[in-house]
Each structure stands twice: as structure tokens, then as C-alpha cells.
Amino acid sequence: MSVFTFGETMVALRGEGQLKLGGTMAVSVAGAESNVAIGLARLGHPVHWVGAVGADEAGELVLRTLRAEGVGVTGTTRDGAAPTGLLLFEPRLPGVTRVHYYRAGSAGSRIAADDVERAFAAFLEAGTGAGTATSGDAHTGTGTDSAARVLHLTGITPALSPTARTAAERAMELAAEHDVLISLDVNFRSRLWSTDEASAVMRDWAPRADVLIASDDELPLCLPAGSPDDPARQAGALLEAGAGEVVVKLGAAGATAYTLQGELHAPARTVPVVDPVGAGDAFVAGYLSALLDGSDTAGRLDRAVTTGAFAVAAAGDWEGAPTRTELGLLGAAPGTVVR
Template structure:
């Protein structure tokens, strides 16, 4: 295995209009970490997901879907005392989707550090799998969503980071701030501690201030380069800033590099950030340089934007070049 990730994956119901008017809903699964796992698996990397689901049919759907997408689910646990979480997607305007969560007290929020430690130890015993580029690098991928779910989930993430540091496993952290789960003060208290541990720190431009060291000059907080420099000096290996339609910028000790976004017809923005992360980590596992990592990240992000669903539009490795095709092209 090359990548280990864990977090809450929920059953998703995606409506065809306003929820209060009824209608039909498509059933799938959704979760930031599992979205990344599926994206990596489609690009040819061995990846496993750990987490807790309810001992219910919804939980079976989660595990079955991930397994069908080639993601290892040996670290999944069933919680007899809590249900699998639920998320509803409501398209309200062209390009605007409202999201409604039903996850309080869910199995995913009750994931235990012992369960994650057992799964991560098994991942370590399996050794570093060879990805598409043959590079035996191993990565632990985490997001701020898991930290926000509960103190138990947060403790599990901290233990996973400790084990990763002990065993030379790279740590990837996507801030992924969710205001419905915790306040900016709560998030900042955790992210300030976690960000220096990350070999790859990924955030949108408005999330980056949550990670800044305490006492960072207030006026300088508006300068992205100064923010990134402070985080690099604090210990982060590299800082990758997602800028949506403006592309993305990576900051390292060697300097900064910006790439524009790929232009595609926007169908659904949900899941684009996770697809971006999957593309970036995929190129990292291939041993690619920063420019190639960013290029693949904005490419996989564009695939996500151009399709409906959290992960359904994620490309395979063979499909990465399709964005270069002329409109109206029929690929045979």
C-alpha cells in the first residue's frame, strides 16, 4: 500500500431540485478522505481507507462502493451503536448547491484511535506498494473535517500522525475547514499544531490563515507568500494553495510556482478540492516535480468540476489527456 487515509464517509442523496418540493434522489457515498482514495485508486495507486460505519445497510453501501473502486477497506469497522451518516445535496441555482448534513452522533464521528492504530499498523506491515511510477513512497492523508467531528476522531488523527512520523511516512494534510462543524478559533487551535507536521499542507487561500503560527503579524496575513513562508519556517514541507478558477500555487523552500486552472464547463463544484488533492498526491507518488504535481492536480480537479457527484468524475490515468481534445472529439 502507498496511501493510508481515514475519516467519515456518508451515504449521499443528490436531489434533482428543491428538497421541499420532493422529486427523485440519486444514492451514492461521499466523504473527503474516501473521495481522495478513489481518485488515487483510479490513477493506479494502492490505497486503503479506514473509518467507522454503522452496522446498517448504509454502511454496507459505503464499504461496497469503496471496494468496487479498488480501495482497500480492511481497516473499516462497524459500529453497532451508531448509524452511518447522511448528506443531502440540493441543487438550488446553476452552479450553486446546498448541502445538508445528518451526521451528529454518527459512527464516523465515533472512530476510535485504537481502531485507526490497528489499521495503520497493518498498512505499515504491508510495506510501501509501488505506484504507477514505481516509487515506494508512503503517505498518510488527513483532513480537518475528521478533526472537527469529535475529540475521539481528533485523537485518532493525532495517533496516526505520530505513527507516520515514527515510520517515515509522509503526512498530507488538507485543511478542509467546515464552519458547520467548528468555529475558526477551534479550527485554528488544531491546525496551528498540525500544520508544522505536514510534509504537504493543502488549503484554499481563505483557509491558510487558520494554520498560521500564533503571533503572526496581522498585516502580513494578507500576503499569501508571507503566509506560506511562515508555515514553511514552522516546519511544513510544502504549502499548496487551491485558488479555484484562478488555479493553484505551491510554495517550497526553493520558491513558489503558480499554474492556471483548466477551463471546462462547470457542472458541479462538489468534490473538486478532493480531486485536486488526489492528482497532486498521485504525481508526488510518481516522483514528479512541483510543476507536474500542480498540473495533474488542476487536471483532476477539472474532471471533477465537469461531472456531477463527489467522486464519480475522477479520471483514470489513461483519461488524463482527454482535456486536451478538441470539443466534439469522439474518442474511439
């Protein structure tokens, strides 16, 4: 396997208007880490997601969806004492969606360090998957992974519970012990924890990341109070502290990557915005995909802003994620019919 990730994936219900007015809802699944996993699988990379779901039909939907997208789920816990989490999306204004979580005490919040240890051991035993791309065959039929192995984490999982935080800590320790690259997306969620709580964890985690990804307003969470306000200087401080590279998402302004060799900016791709939800996860998937392909910083940013554009141009958390053969479609002239 090339990428190992874990976190909470929930059943997602998407309404067509205000929740209080009722109406129909579409049923899917959503979770930051599994969104990234699906994005990578569609691009032809072997990827494994581990989490905990309830021993319920909602949990079965989560696992069935991930399997159908070519994501490995072996080792995922079926928790008979807690339900699968629930997420409601409420479109309120054009381009503005409200999110309602029902995840307190969920199965996903109860994942523990020993769950991760068992799954990570299996990940290591499976090897790198170089040249096989078994997870991506259904979408692309190609495999381009180098020998790199990546652990992808987000700042959501440690916010779920003390046990989930310990599990994530253990995963980082195992990755460091086995020369597995660590990818960390800060992904701050104010409904899960405060800025002070998040900062206490991110200040410790960020310098340990080989790839640190954050929006410009999340970078301060990774630094001590009183740090400079300028993103370039903030990124420089994180690089000096030990981070391998710092990638700053700027929304419609694109993204900038900072390394010890300098900085590089990529503008965003211009597309009609249908749904901004999931754009950050799609960006991460594109960046890691190009990293696994051995691309340079410019290539990583280019693929990241491309996959991010695909996400905002389609409804859903992960549904618009492109396959490798679709990456060039954004360059097609308007009105083009691809046959």
C-alpha cells in the same frame, strides 16, 4: 500500500431541485478522504481507507462502493451502536449547491485511536506496494508508485468529535515515527466547528505536514492571529515553521505551490462547470498521485488542476475522477470522438 487515509464517509442523496419540493434523489456515498482515495485508486495507486460505518445497509453501501473502486477497507469498524452518517445535496442555483448534514453521533464520528493504530500497523506490514498497484489494476493496469508512503488527513475528521481528533493525532504520531509522509488538507467546515476551534488544531498540525493543502481563505487558520494577509507571506511563515511544502488552491485562478526553493503557479483548466462539489478532493488526489510518481512541483500542479477540472465537469463528489489513461482527454479538441 502507498496511501493510508481515514475519516467519515456517508451515504449521499442528491436531489434535482429544492429539497422542500420533494422529487427524486440519487443515492451514492461521499466523504473527503474517501473521495481522495477513489481518485488515487483510479490513477493506479494502492490506497487504503479506514473509518467507522454503522452496522446497517448504508454502511454496507459505503464499503461496497469503495471496494468496487479498488480502495482497500480492511480494518474498518462496523459500529452496531451508531448509524452511518447521511448527507443531502440540494442544487439551488446553477453552480450553487446547498449541503445538509445528518452526522451528529454517527458511527464515523466515533472512530478512536486504537482503531487507527490497528489499521496503521496493517498498512505498514503491507509494505509500499511499489510496482504492484493492486488497487488501480481495475482502472489502469499500471503501477508507478515510488517507495513513498503517505498518510492523508483532512481538517474534517478532528472536527467530528474528541475521539476522532485523538485518532487523527495518533495517526500523525505514527506517521512521524515510521517516516511516512503526512498530507494535510485543511478543508474547513464551518458547520462542524468554529474558526477558533479549527485554528487551535491547524496551527499545531500544519507545521508537521510534509504537504499542506489549503484554499487561500483557509491559510489564516494555520497561523497565529495577526499574521500577514498575503498568501505568499503566509506560506513562507508555514515553511519556516516546518511544513514541507504549501499548496494553495485558488479555484478558477488555479493553484500555487510554495517550497523553500520558491513558488510556482499553475492556471486552472477551462471546462464547463457542472458541479463544483468534490473539486478540492480531486485536486488533492492529482497532486498526491504525481508526488507518488516522483514528479516535480510543476508536474504535481499540472496533474492536480487536471483532476480538479475533471471533477467540476461531472456531477458527484468522486464520480468524475479520471483514470490515468483519461488524463489527456482535456487536451482534445471540442467535438472529438475518442474511439
